[in-house]
Amino acid sequence: MIVITLTKVPQSLRGDLTKWYQEVQTGVYVGNVSARIRDLLWARVLKGIGNGEATMVYNANNELGYQIETTRTQYEVVDFDGIPLMMRLNSLKTPVKHGFSNAAKFHKAKVMTHKVSNNSRHSTVPQFVAIDIETTGLDVTKNSIISIGAAKYLANDNVVEFQQLVKIDEAVPDKITELTGISSAILSDQGVSLEASLLALRDFIEGLPVVGYNLHFDQSFLSMAFSKLGQNDLNNQMIDLMPVVKKADQFLDNYRLETVLREYHVNNSSPHHALSDAKATLELALKLIKNGHLSI
Template sequence: MIVITLTKVPQSLRGDLTKWYQEVQTGVYVGNVSARIRDLLWERVIKGIGTGEATMVYSTNNELGYQIKTTRRQYQVVDFDGIPLMMRLNAETTPVKHGFSNASKFHKAKVMAHKVANKDHHSAVHPLVAIDIETTGLDVTKDRIISIAAVKHSGDGDPISFQQLIQIDQPVPHQITELTGILSEMLTEQGVSLESALASLRDFIQQFPVVGYNLHFDASFLSMAFRKLDQPDLSNQMVDLMPVVKKVNQFLDNYRLETVLAEYHIKNSDPHRALADAKATLSLALKLIENGDLTI
């Protein structure tokens, strides 16, 4: 059994806890999860508590059968012959950064070590290319690529962009036009053949590592296109950012690109447009590298 009490914390933190615990009274959450999930949720509490306070009591193998963790500045958890006691301090101690468990302290030290090791790493990052495509649907065997975009970060100067509309022999579905803004007429007038677009893409990305968000989708369509043209697939290192984000942000409401970009304070000027999505994906990759969460 686990009980967490919260006082004056952000509403977003309360929402996160209700995914795992039941709120039996305002600010009081009860649940029964594994020790690993319990510690991860406590870290989430520490991270998102703001100026509020929290206390957690959970079952463990000691004299009382439970352990206590708290962020309350007026109290300190002390161990008295194996028994956890809440000792009230005579005077409020100097405010400290929240984080009282050994696991939390270790996690923060690890994060700080990453940041120190990766100081100025953004400018020294190895070259990489972010790609994104738009298609007529989700079925790789039936639907077609209608737009390809890529943004190259070489480490010197501003990123370089590549974008190409692709001609197809069928109308663009209405729902795809609504989502992407791409009309059949645009493909006819401005598009090139799939063979030409793929050749230009290969020349653009060269042997740079390729990053994408939910990259499996883009890569599967590109692989199918190369196969149809009887050409070899790309041999570049392919890095999908979605599993990286899922590993370091385990409490997002969802992992759609727009949600993840908002979490990292990255603006996407034109969502569901290949070039804008590629630019945003590159910014996300660089942010993950800067934070020490991604190595390429």
């Protein structure tokens, strides 16, 4: 039997543990796995714990029949004649840097070597386009595109911008106006037809690869719009950055765009504005390329 308790840890770590242990109470996980799996999962805990704390109790061949591991800085596990005890410290011990073992150091060195190799391989970043759209809602069958933004990465780090407001027949919901700053009056005054917007977008992206964050959402609305107009869908290479980030950073609290941009130190001056989101997505893609996590 193995029991792990977690406090103030990223939600993604809790999700990983539920694949092997049963959460019998919030932050309390119980399971029965082999010693090898137990140690691998504890290493996963140490890697993804963030600023939280964890304690593990598991079967052992000693006087009490169990052993204790903990990351709690105010306690230390001591061996008293074969009996594991939790000793409370009068002063906090220096926080342990998780993943300090030789194996962890070797793994980190291996990862860094891989990144350096990938960096040299991607020293010349290809041209590509990042896109983002704003809509009147989340239902592709009922809601409409109201704004399209795109940023094209060219040679020598040059970036060309594209932005288009789209006229629609229905009123823009108040909550969408509050979120995006786009109102029915603005669309009536500054917007162009959906057909003209899509034609301009197609000309802008040409045959270049297209990246986006949660790109399925944008792609589904664009595909529906092309279909309504009787036009062919885009046949560009489409790359969604969300699964790339999830694979590269398994222990983020969540994978909303604002969280990911903060993790990668990407500034987005106007969230929920199509062009600003597209420019931030482009910068995120560049960082993923240079880190060796994305290849276009």
